[in-house]
Amino acid sequence: MEFLTPKQEAVLKFIEHxxxxxxxxxxxxxxxxxxxxxxxxxxxxxxxxxxEKNYIHKDDTPRGIKILDSVKxxxxxxxxxxxxxxxxxxxGPVLTDEYIESWYDVGPDVAKKKEGFFLLRVTxxxxxxxxxxxGDIVVVDSKKEPKNTDIVVALVDNMNTIKRxxxxxxxxxxxPENPAFSDIFAEHDLQIQGVVRALLRYY
Numbered sequence: 243m244e245f246l247t248p249k250q251e252a253v254l255k256f257i258e259h260x261x262x263x264x265x266x267x268x269x270x271x272x273x274x275x276x277x278x279x280x281x282x283x284x285x286x287x288x289x290x291x292x293x294e295k296n297y298i299h300k301d302d303t304p305r306g307i308k309i310l311d312s313v314k315x316x317x318x319x320x321x322x323x324x325x326x327x328x329x330x331x332x333x334g335p336v337l338t339d340e341y342i343e344s345w346y347d348v349g350p351d352v353a354k355k356k357e358g359f360f361l362l363r364v365t366x367x368x369x370x371x372x373x374x375x376x377g378d379i380v381v382v383d384s385k386k387e388p389k390n391t392d393i394v395v396a397l398v399d400n401m402n403t404i405k406r407x408x409x410x411x412x413x414x415x416x417x418p419e420n421p422a423f424s425d426i427f428a429e430h431d432l433q434i435q436g437v438v439r440a441l442l443r444y445y
Contacts, residue, residue: 358385382436
């Protein structure tokens with residue numbers, strides 16, 4: 243990579259900052275306004291220099307500067323890969339081929355770390371009034387202590403379920419968010435395996 247002039251470096255830094263913030267490239271007008279210049283020519287000159295030195299690649303569209311490699315690396319490094327589990331056994335999530343269906347990359351807004359987090363696909367319509375539909379994927383934090391009314395993943399008498407956790411002085415039970423379903427009281431065993439923190443939905 244060739245040496246950049248101070249102005250070329252400033253333009254490149256602005257493009258990188260803009261892409262990280264917006265997920266797309268700035269237009270000529272936005273760059274002109276940022277650097278407080280009246281003509282496109284000076285910006286175009288710096289862009290041409292950056293392109294000739296192989297720092298950027300662009301086409302002729304208004305936001306045609308391709309996402310910089312440095313931006314791709316930063317965005318990818320912020321993602322967290324979480325396992326989608328087919329079933330959560332007693333004792334909590336087990337990260338083995340026996341239980342993992344696949345892996346999904348999620349952003350830092352969903353999970354800032356991978357330790358303790360897992361995904362589970364929702365089956366059934368017992369939580370539709372909470373906005374959780376059949377086929378949705380929930381992000382679960384197995385390290386978070388459940389609070390009253392949290393939505394949780396639980397193992398009830400050896401069956402996984404996603405319900406609202408209700409804790410009262412004299413009883414603990416799981417509450418569905420659909421009047422067609424009844425509250426669940428464990429006959430033998432109730433284990434809270436994690437608290438639902440987010441929802442992934444694919445169309």
